[in-house]
Amino acid sequence: MAGKTLYDKLWDQHLVSQRDDGTALIYIDRQLIHEVTSPQAFEGLRIAGRKPWRVASNIAMPDHNVPTTSKERSAGLAGIADQVSRVQIKTLDDNCDELGITEFKIDDRRQGIVHVVGPEQGATLPGMTIVCGDSHTSTHGALGALAHGIGTSEVEHVMATQCLLARKMKNMLVRVDGELRRGVTAKDMILAIIGEIGTAGGTGYALEFGGDAIKALSVEGRMTVCNMAIEAGARAGMIAVDQKTIDYCQGRPMSPKGELWDMAVEAWRDCVSDDDAVFDKVVVIKAEDIAPQVTWGSSPELVGAITDRIPEPADESDPTRRNSLERALEYMGLEGGQPIKNIPVNKVFIGSCTNSRIEDLRAAAEVVEGHTVASNITLAMVVPGSGLVQDQAESEGLDKIFVAAGFEWREPGCSMCLAMNADRLEPGEHCASTSNRNFEGRQGFGGRSHLVSPAMAAAAAIAGRFVDIREMGEA
Amino acid sequence: MKAFTKHTGVVVPLDRANVDTDMIIPKQFLKSIKRTGFGPYLFDELRYLDKGEPDMDCTNRPLNDDFVLNQAGYSEGSVLLSRQNFGCGSSREHAPWALEDYGFRCLLAPSFADIFFNNCFKNGILPIELPEEQIDQLFAAASAKAGFELSINLEQQVITLPDSSTIAFEVDTFRKHCLLNGLDDIALTLEDADTITAFEEQHRSRMPWLFS
Numbered sequence A: 001m002a003g004k005t006l007y008d009k010l011w012d013q014h015l016v017s018q019r020d021d022g023t024a025l026i027y028i029d030r031q032l033i034h035e036v037t038s039p040q041a042f043e044g045l046r047i048a049g050r051k052p053w054r055v056a057s058n059i060a061m062p063d064h065n066v067p068t069t070s071k072e073r074s075a076g077l078a079g080i081a082d083q084v085s086r087v088q089i090k091t092l093d094d095n096c097d098e099l100g101i102t103e104f105k106i107d108d109r110r111q112g113i114v115h116v117v118g119p120e121q122g123a124t125l126p127g128m129t130i131v132c133g134d135s136h137t138s139t140h141g142a143l144g145a146l147a148h149g150i151g152t153s154e155v156e157h158v159m160a161t162q163c164l165l166a167r168k169m170k171n172m173l174v175r176v177d178g179e180l181r182r183g184v185t186a187k188d189m190i191l192a193i194i195g196e197i198g199t200a201g202g203t204g205y206a207l208e209f210g211g212d213a214i215k216a217l218s219v220e221g222r223m224t225v226c227n228m229a230i231e232a233g234a235r236a237g238m239i240a241v242d243q244k245t246i247d248y249c250q251g252r253p254m255s256p257k258g259e260l261w262d263m264a265v266e267a268w269r270d271c272v273s274d275d276d277a278v279f280d281k282v283v284v285i286k287a288e289d290i291a292p293q294v295t296w297g298s299s300p301e302l303v304g305a306i307t308d309r310i311p312e313p314a315d316e317s318d319p320t321r322r323n324s325l326e327r328a329l330e331y332m333g334l335e336g337g338q339p340i341k342n343i344p345v346n347k348v349f350i351g352s353c354t355n356s357r358i359e360d361l362r363a364a365a366e367v368v369e370g371h372t373v374a375s376n377i378t379l380a381m382v383v384p385g386s387g388l389v390q391d392q393a394e395s396e397g398l399d400k401i402f403v404a405a406g407f408e409w410r411e412p413g414c415s416m417c418l419a420m421n422a423d424r425l426e427p428g429e430h431c432a433s434t435s436n437r438n439f440e441g442r443q444g445f446g447g448r449s450h451l452v453s454p455a456m457a458a459a460a461a462i463a464g465r466f467v468d469i470r471e472m473g474e475a
Numbered sequence B: 001m002k003a004f005t006k007h008t009g010v011v012v013p014l015d016r017a018n019v020d021t022d023m024i025i026p027k028q029f030l031k032s033i034k035r036t037g038f039g040p041y042l043f044d045e046l047r048y049l050d051k052g053e054p055d056m057d058c059t060n061r062p063l064n065d066d067f068v069l070n071q072a073g074y075s076e077g078s079v080l081l082s083r084q085n086f087g088c089g090s091s092r093e094h095a096p097w098a099l100e101d102y103g104f105r106c107l108l109a110p111s112f113a114d115i116f117f118n119n120c121f122k123n124g125i126l127p128i129e130l131p132e133e134q135i136d137q138l139f140a141a142a143s144a145k146a147g148f149e150l151s152i153n154l155e156q157q158v159i160t161l162p163d164s165s166t167i168a169f170e171v172d173t174f175r176k177h178c179l180l181n182g183l184d185d186i187a188l189t190l191e192d193a194d195t196i197t198a199f200e201e202q203h204r205s206r207m208p209w210l211f212s
Ligand code: SF4
Pocket: A063, A064, A113, A114, A115, A134, A136, A352, A353, A354, A413, A414, A417, A418, A435, A436
């Protein structure tokens, strides 16, 4: 019999019951909750007179709607200027208080973007099944866990039953062989993968990332990769556990201690695909071929190397695809054939659950140090992923480097990744962004997002245009 | 949940691939703590020329005449026809809530994004995947003139065209059962509460650190 993939193992370990029609009940170890996708689920529970099945498996925090200026933040909940946002965050507080769910409230140092805080606190661990009413839950798969985004009805279902109704997905392996070149990061790797397989390439699959280039990444870098699995259509992305994963988890506030730690580590060592495991689909990419990436369209698959030109829609034979290219270029105010380096930049955003961990901020600060933001950049902002990331960065003096260069240094939250709070693009503005979605209007009505790595975003802020990070410092 | 058995309605052709959930319902409307009232803001950025805000009165907003829902004969539609990877992007259930609130009951596309597809069934909307050629033909018919209607029969898994020709479609048996009867997943799952408790006990003894 063929061996099992990591996904097969995680599925089997959590399978409560399997129905004849292919649907199954999967036990959920951890549910992460935020303010946007939970109010209707709490309301549903209340109306039906139900209680959470296992209160301690839930952890909540507001992130999408929180303001990021210190002025608003200093007054906690009461300081939120936008009344609708304040009501939504207060609703989360009230629901959690009522049911006894642990919540890192807006004025707690541990608050932050749910996908940054989960691993940081040891709330998400290898071998777990993890859900959250947010598509970027795939991030936690970087620890060797089965983690995926769910809708609000499912949030309510998991609260009430501790289970998710699911169908087993197919297995896909994306193997990145070799070594990344200097200046090329985890972000460039995942953008290149999406460029290769497309935004629907992973639909219906659980996506495992493997190969030497993945193994060489830090756990933070792996989170960046898994974060964007959903942008390739896959609900779950995951990476096998190795010593780095175990070292990362050790000593986190909610990680097991003592004997339980030893027991857990032993189990986690098996959170890998067997050598003879069979995948339904395998994609192989050479790390050496990946250059720093910049998206130029309104879908993450519309991406190219910094040295490329934007493709000509006329060269596209498939009519639906040609049509989408034309529409994307029209929205973005760009033309086929234009060099990517010539795309204008007006704003720079460093943050989001893709790239707001300490390592990302260090990489950006390294580029910024000793330089100033170009005069054509109207706003350059850095938004740490959590209060603890912010504290760490400040203790290393990174905030001073950013501020000295002309960046705004903000309080933790989702911020301009989706522009639900006051941080947003104006119509027609181009933004070099370390986030994960460049959909129309994502970062503000009429705004134009270009997804890049933290170093590339920092370099764009300094140069006032997109530059090849590999040439920075050599010029 | 509203049951879905049979439905007849006008087809609205939305000729775009990768229609994402940000497009279906932009984020500013996600601040609501309710499940209802999203219909007027469905496809807000495509439908109106100004920028929509939550709780805005939409009756006098400037309309984008190029958008299909604003064209005569299509605004009453209840069957949405689109291209591949419909519903990609965020997990927001506000997307099916908005579609349902507007009046859509059935969606036709060559493919759907996973989370969105799942969310539809929880809200009484039937998403149907059909081969590209059939989708192309339906686009031709629905775009030629407004008022092209389809009848969808979930029990028999068949779509009937105005000329009485039919198209068969696939649907997962469990989801079909729930949709036909308007069943609530949670109540169904809780019928298995003992199995869940038994599993939980075993799981706890195998992986006690998850429960500490
Ligand atoms: S940072 Fe962006 S992508 Fe991540 S959870 Fe927040 S809004 Fe979603």
